[in-house]
Amino acid sequence: MASSGGPFKLGSDTQTMGSSMLSIPRRLSVEPRLTLTTAELHLLDCVDGSLGAEDLAFICGRSVAEVAQMLARLVEAKVVSFEAKAPIPVLSAAPKFGDEIELALTFRAEIDSISARLESEDSYQLLGVARGATKEDIRAAYYRLAPRFHPDRHFRKKLGHYKQKIEGIFAKLTKAHDTLRSDELRRLYDATLLRSSRSVSPAAPAAPPIAAVAAPSGFPRASVRPAVGTGTPSGSVPPFAVAQETEEQRHLRRDALARKMSRIPQSAPGTASSRAPAASRSDDPPDSTPSAPSCAADAGAPAYEKVKGVRSSDAEIFRERFEGVGNEVRDRRLARYLATGEDAVNLGDYRTAAAAYAQALKLAPENQEIALRAKQMANLAGIP
Amino acid sequence: MERVIGIDLGTTNSCVAVIDVDGVPQVIPNRGGYKTTPSIVAITEGGRRLVGHIAKRQSITNAENTVYTVKRLIGRKWDSDPVRSVCGTVSFTVEEGPHEDVRIKLRDAYYSVQEISAMILQEMKLVAEEFFPGEVLNRAVITVPAYFNDAQRQATKDAGQIAGLDVIRIINEPTAAALAYGYGKSMNKVIAVFDLGGGTFDVSILEISEGGVFKVIATAGDTFLGGEDFDHRIMDWLIDGFKVEHGVDLRADRMALQRLRDAAEKVKCELSSVSEADVNLPFIISHGPDNTSLHLQKPVDRETVEKLCIDLIERCRELCRSTLKDAHLTASQIDEVVLVGGMTRMPAVQKACAEVFVREPSKGVHPDEVVAIGAAIQGKALLDEQEDLILLDVTPHALGLLTAGNHFDELIGQNTTVPTSATKTFTTSRDNQTAVKILVMQRESDENQLLGEFLLTGLRSATKGQIEIEVTFSIDSDGIVSVFAKDCETGLEQSIQVTSSSGLTAEEVSQMMASAEEYMIERKGSDELEGVRQNAEKLSADIEKLFPQVEALVASSDFGREALGKAREVLANTKEAIEKSDLALIKEHSEALSRTLKMFKGVVSRPT
Numbered sequence: 006m007a008s009s010g011g012p013f014k015l016g017s018d019t020q021t022m023g024s025s026m027l028s029i030p031r032r033l034s035v036e037p038r039l040t041l042t043t044a045e046l047h048l049l050d051c052v053d054g055s056l057g058a059e060d061l062a063f064i065c066g067r068s069v070a071e072v073a074q075m076l077a078r079l080v081e082a083k084v085v086s087f088e089a090k091a092p093i094p095v096l097s098a099a100p101k102f103g104d105e106i107e108l109a110l111t112f113r114a115e116i117d118s119i120s121a122r123l124e125s126e127d128s129y130q131l132l133g134v135a136r137g138a139t140k141e142d143i144r145a146a147y148y149r150l151a152p153r154f155h156p157d158r159h160f161r162k163k164l165g166h167y168k169q170k171i172e173g174i175f176a177k178l179t180k181a182h183d184t185l186r187s188d189e190l191r192r193l194y195d196a197t198l199l200r201s202s203r204s205v206s207p208a209a210p211a212a213p214p215i216a217a218v219a220a221p222s223g224f225p226r227a228s229v230r231p232a233v234g235t236g237t238p239s240g241s242v243p244p245f246a247v248a249q250e251t252e253e254q255r256h257l258r259r260d261a262l263a264r265k266m267s268r269i270p271q272s273a274p275g276t277a278s279s280r281a282p283a284a285s286r287s288d289d290p291p292d293s294t295p296s297a298p299s300c301a302a303d304a305g306a307p308a309y310e311k312v313k314g315v316r317s318s319d320a321e322i323f324r325e326r327f328e329g330v331g332n333e334v335r336d337r338r339l340a341r342y343l344a345t346g347e348d349a350v351n352l353g354d355y356r357t358a359a360a361a362y363a364q365a366l367k368l369a370p371e372n373q374e375i376a377l378r379a380k381q382m383a384n385l386a387g388i389p
Numbered sequence: 390m391e392r393v394i395g396i397d398l399g400t401t402n403s404c405v406a407v408i409d410v411d412g413v414p415q416v417i418p419n420r421g422g423y424k425t426t427p428s429i430v431a432i433t434e435g436g437r438r439l440v441g442h443i444a445k446r447q448s449i450t451n452a453e454n455t456v457y458t459v460k461r462l463i464g465r466k467w468d469s470d471p472v473r474s475v476c477g478t479v480s481f482t483v484e485e486g487p488h489e490d491v492r493i494k495l496r497d498a499y500y501s502v503q504e505i506s507a508m509i510l511q512e513m514k515l516v517a518e519e520f521f522p523g524e525v526l527n528r529a530v531i532t533v534p535a536y537f538n539d540a541q542r543q544a545t546k547d548a549g550q551i552a553g554l555d556v557i558r559i560i561n562e563p564t565a566a567a568l569a570y571g572y573g574k575s576m577n578k579v580i581a582v583f584d585l586g587g588g589t590f591d592v593s594i595l596e597i598s599e600g601g602v603f604k605v606i607a608t609a610g611d612t613f614l615g616g617e618d619f620d621h622r623i624m625d626w627l628i629d630g631f632k633v634e635h636g637v638d639l640r641a642d643r644m645a646l647q648r649l650r651d652a653a654e655k656v657k658c659e660l661s662s663v664s665e666a667d668v669n670l671p672f673i674i675s676h677g678p679d680n681t682s683l684h685l686q687k688p689v690d691r692e693t694v695e696k697l698c699i700d701l702i703e704r705c706r707e708l709c710r711s712t713l714k715d716a717h718l719t720a721s722q723i724d725e726v727v728l729v730g731g732m733t734r735m736p737a738v739q740k741a742c743a744e745v746f747v748r749e750p751s752k753g754v755h756p757d758e759v760v761a762i763g764a765a766i767q768g769k770a771l772l773d774e775q776e777d778l779i780l781l782d783v784t785p786h787a788l789g790l791l792t793a794g795n796h797f798d799e800l801i802g803q804n805t806t807v808p809t810s811a812t813k814t815f816t817t818s819r820d821n822q823t824a825v826k827i828l829v830m831q832r833e834s835d836e837n838q839l840l841g842e843f844l845l846t847g848l849r850s851a852t853k854g855q856i857e858i859e860v861t862f863s864i865d866s867d868g869i870v871s872v873f874a875k876d877c878e879t880g881l882e883q884s885i886q887v888t889s890s891s892g893l894t895a896e897e898v899s900q901m902m903a904s905a906e907e908y909m910i911e912r913k914g915s916d917e918l919e920g921v922r923q924n925a926e927k928l929s930a931d932i933e934k935l936f937p938q939v940e941a942l943v944a945s946s947d948f949g950r951e952a953l954g955k956a957r958e959v960l961a962n963t964k965e966a967i968e969k970s971d972l973a974l975i976k977e978h979s980e981a982l983s984r985t986l987k988m989f990k991g992v993v994s995r996p997t
């Protein structure tokens with residue numbers, strides 16, 4: 006990503022923009038050759054004058070820091086602007102009032118400061134030892150530092166987001182220690198340090214190997230053996246379920262087992278209530294219609310099965326809850342784009358009008374009127 | 390501070406310990422005075438539940454309803470080699486449960502493996518509570534073999550929950566032993582823990598640093614290598630020899646098998662201190678048309694047993710070597726070797742251990758008790774802010790995800806210190822793929838175990854390889870695995886917290902919890918009844934003893950006769966209440982009994 010916007014610090018700047026709303030200026034005057042990344046466009050689509058950086062981060066499913074960085078560039082390019090309101094520090098790591106985090110303030114400050122340095126410092130700096138440190142120095146430094154940042158020190162305390170921060174620091178310290186205590190790893194590490202300090206633009210870290218993720222068909226749900234696995238010894242043992250059993254047969258058999266083994270008196274077998282305990286975690290629903298419509302492209306892959314013991318994430322629950330709010334926000338945004346478009350037409354600024362109607366069309370793709378208007382404006386503005 | 394109990398839930402024996410207020414570890418003996426309790430549960434003909442020594446004692450006569458070695462079954466799938474192997478050797482009935490899990494049949498009821506483990510845990514809790522009268526001890530740290538996988542750990546946690554315990558942490562047995570070894574001493578050492586118990590083998594290498602930091606460097610093990618396997622070798626040898634000699638297969642007879650199992654273990658233990666011992670099983674089976682009794686009487690020497698078990702010992706040795714390699718250490722860099730588990734009393738095992746580590750093992754710890762003590766130490770360290778000790782353990786199994794072509798792509802390696810996290814970028818493997826399934830796997834030896842799966846949908850339709858997905862794995866200090874996947878283009882994300890299925894639904898766990906609690910209340914009630922009954926009987930007996938004497942002294946007066954009549958009435962009422970097992974009534978009559986006895990005593994001691 007081109008980072009012409011310059012570094013956007015998560016410091017005082019962020020604090021001022023914290024609670025202010027972002028909007029797209031009525032008269033856009035942007036650098037004609039400006040191009041935006043997909044992520045930035047996605048973010049821009051969400052800017053409607055009613056949302057702050059944090060809300061935007063939430064809607065886009067990105068971290069606040071990332072969104073802050075993108076916004077910084079967009080602001081600089083004058084694509085969006087802040088509608089300044091009373092600056093309240095929201096984005097800063099400073100604890101909100103009454104956050105109930107059971108950690109001393111001084112320790113929180115220390116955690117924050119180390120967290121901020123975590124990416125930029127090398128392993129020696131993190132452990133606070135010199136480049137030429139002996140193994141003994143490294144050992145002593147690690148054992149002095151690491152335990153302080155182990156979550157067990159704060160067992161069953163409310164740590165909020167500090168839990169992750171502490172774990173992050175601990176993991177980094179451990180990595181640094183493990184690397185520097187091994188002769189071989191240390192030699193390799195020292196070599197990379199040397200290289201990156203020589204070259205002007207730091208060499209990008211080797212991209213992790215990219216592998217393909219797929220839903221292998223016919224994947225057994227339990228344990229996967231390598232293709233050349235030895236078969237199970239047969240014959241020597243009590244009767245086990247035959248492998249060639251249809252899905253339905255297996256269901257029936259398991260239901261029967263559940264009934265047989267329950268020590269709680271059953272009502273009529275097969276009624277919904279008597280099946281409940283067994284069914285809740287077993288692999289129902291038995292039908293195999295793909296549950297997610299977005300799987301359509303994966304027609305060949307097995308249907309997504311409900312997973313045992315897997316909780317839907319907080320983010321998911323949150324997103325669902327947000328959907329209602331989302332619709333309302335969308336309507337408001339639509340109204341704004343249309344107003345912007347109308348204003349621009351009156352001013353004869355067809356480019357802006359075209360952009361505004363195009364955005365509006367994205368929000369209401371079935372609306373023929375908007376589609377027509379968008380096309381007209383695009384023609385007037387000379388956009389193909 | 391509330392006490393935390395440390396429980397070593399062993400395959401063969403369980404042990405419970407606490408750290409007392411002055412920081413001294415204390416192993417708690419059971420009623421019989423033993424510091425370990427056999428991990429055996431039985432249900433009697435009358436439906437009574439027995440746990441521990443008392444269950445072991447009746448195991449020959451009630452073999453079908455006596456359960457042992459459940460730790461070899463916990464958290465395992467019905468359709469797995471270990472379960473098959475246990476099924477083939479045990480005397481109780483094992484059947485398939487509704488969730489591909491294992492259930493045990495005792496009398497007419499089926500129990501999950503977790504429930505049986507819970508009964509043992511409940512017993513250990515009781516042992517501790519009896520030792521500290523008036524205290525309720527709910528908080529516990531429970532140990533598991535270091536090489537246990539996620540499902541086995543989760544199942545052990547469920548067992549704790551069913552037993553009504555607040556399991557504040559599950560820790561690894563060899564690590565616990567190391568804690569007990571280094572607790573309260575300031576040292577700077579690299580130690581190896583060699584733990585060969587009844588069911589499992591674990592070896593761990595740790596660095597202990599001044600300031601009480603215990604860092605595990607590497608660990609390995611086999612959850613199916615232990616004393617029982619040694620016993621089976623001896624049993625098989627005895628059975629085969631018997632067959633050659635008498636042409637009779639002892640395997641068909643459950644009672645004979647149970648006796649053989651006990652005899653094999655006994656002779657194995659004896660051979661640790663003497664070089665020759667006898668197996669003596671008279672009337673092992675009756676045979677032939679005239680039912681002739683056959684006897685199994687055979688001398689066994691140490692060398693024979695060592696030969697029978699040579700590959701088992703070799704496997705231990707091999708795991709030690711691979712752990713040293715994983716730790717990037719040579720044997721000479723190990724400062725101390727700690728032996729844990731009953732099987733390390735076998736001279737051949739000690740010799741093998743001494744050979745790989747090129748040093749004699751440390752003598753300072755008790756092989757049967759250290760693990761429970763270590764668990765108690767960790768419990769105290771977690772809850773007591775004054776305690777500086779900290780344990781840095783590792784994940785024994787690699788974690789990763791399954792990619793196209795069933796390829797395991799590792800994100801977190803074996804022996805990584807937790808908490809930890811790792812991120813890797815993946816791409817789609819087919820054109821126009823709009824969803825990816827993330828299959829979270831745990832690698833165990835050469836097998837991959839599915840921990841959980843989820844779908845990331847809504848990807849842009851593109852040619853394969855264009856869409857990038859960032860996947861992050863993390864393990865927190867409680868060992869909980871979370872996985873997080875993000876579409877780099879749209880920022881859409883999906884995540885799960887992996888709660889490995891232990892084979893039971895949440896409803897089942899709470900049902901089992903309720904019935905375990907009910908049992909506890911009943912049992913406590915019956916304990917109380919027993920106490921009150923005994924007291925009432927004693928009072929009655931004392932009164933009856935004094936009766937003739939008192940009668941002779943007071944029967945002449947009306948008042949005296951009335952008092953004697955009342956006393957008779959009280960005695961009769963008490964007897965009736967005892968017959969009815971009516972706790973409240975016995976209590977009521979006991980008061981009357983006490984008054985009567987006091988009066989009687991007054992009468993006989995009055996100077997005439």
Ligand SMILES: Nc1ncnc2c1ncn2[C@@H]1O[C@H](COP(=O)(O)OP(=O)(O)OP(=O)(O)O)[C@@H](O)[C@H]1O
Binds near residue numbers: 398402589729734757
């Ligand atoms: N003197 C001895 N010589 C040989 N073996 C012995 C001796 N004493 C006990 N054992 C064996 O040790 C085993 C029990 O050891 P221990 O109590 O440490 O196991 P556990 O903790 O129950 O099992 P695990 O740790 O594998 O779950 C049994 O197989 C027993 O036969």
Ligand SMILES: [Mg+2]
Binds near residue numbers: 760
């Ligand atoms: Mg043990």
